[in-house]
Amino acid sequence: MTDRGEAALKLSQDTLQIGPSAMHWDGDRLVIEIDEATLPHPGRLQGRVTLTPEALTSVELPLTPSGAHIWRPFAPISRIEVALNRPGWTWSGHGYFDANFGTAALEADFGYWTWGRYPTRKGATCFYDATRRDGTDLATAIRFDQRGEAESVAPPPKARLSRSLWAVRRETRGDAGYAPRQVKRMLDAPFYCRSAVRTQIDGEETIGVHEALDLNRFASSLLMPMLAVKVPRRKRWS
Numbered sequence: 001m002t003d004r005g006e007a008a009l010k011l012s013q014d015t016l017q018i019g020p021s022a023m024h025w026d027g028d029r030l031v032i033e034i035d036e037a038t039l040p041h042p043g044r045l046q047g048r049v050t051l052t053p054e055a056l057t058s059v060e061l062p063l064t065p066s067g068a069h070i071w072r073p074f075a076p077i078s079r080i081e082v083a084l085n086r087p088g089w090t091w092s093g094h095g096y097f098d099a100n101f102g103t104a105a106l107e108a109d110f111g112y113w114t115w116g117r118y119p120t121r122k123g124a125t126c127f128y129d130a131t132r133r134d135g136t137d138l139a140t141a142i143r144f145d146q147r148g149e150a151e152s153v154a155p156p157p158k159a160r161l162s163r164s165l166w167a168v169r170r171e172t173r174g175d176a177g178y179a180p181r182q183v184k185r186m187l188d189a190p191f192y193c194r195s196a197v198r199t200q201i202d203g204e205e206t207i208g209v210h211e212a213l214d215l216n217r218f219a220s221s222l223l224m225p226m227l228a229v230k231v232p233r234r235k236r237w238s
Contacts, residue, residue: 008237047084055148069102076124076144107219118208127173164193170212174199191217
């Protein structure tokens with residue numbers, strides 16, 4: 001995506017547009033139109049992602065006692081269709097739609113976190129673990145059924161994963177004695193890693209999306225300038 005000025009933003013009840021890219025609700029489907037410059041390889045990424053939720057939830061998970069940070073799993077069980085202008089980037093499968101909201105910088109309240117969403121025969125299970133700046137920890141497991149109903153469950157044990165290409169520490173959760181492992185690399189940055197991970201939950205093997213975020217690294221004065229190089233910026237838009 002591209003960092004843009006306020007003139008590039010258009011917001012209505014069912015549409016969010018930022019420059020040439022937008023997302024909007026079309027009936028019960030969320031349609032995401034992508035038209036972005038890419039770095040470091042020059043060119044444009046164009047196409048559409050269509051997400052159809054099986055159910056919408058009303059769940060909000062406060063990530064801090066103050067409620068300054070919220071995780072909102074809008075549609076933890078969905079179907080997606082991807083059609084982008086790159087070879088092999090047209091496919092369909094299961095997916096999810098969530099977001100994080102907050103009134104403070106992440107690095108101000110967290111030092112590290114991991115998150116994972118794993119599909120199961122009955123729905124999906126999400127794990128959220130975080131180390132807060134105040135010395136407390138977040139350790140949450142939520143099970144969603146096909147109707148979008150949520151149930152807080154006892155988290156299975158933590159298990160170490162191999163470090164990312166940038167040596168970001170990683171861990172997830174799974175049945176005792178099971179060794180989770182990465183099966184597909186998605187994104188590697190000096191402070192963040194996203195990948196497909198295989199684990200086992202209640203005896204069922206599953207592959208889900210996993211992320212690890214090192215906010216101590218992110219807050220480093222050495223890394224902040226790298227973001228400006230990686231992400232294009234445009235002050236004006238018409």
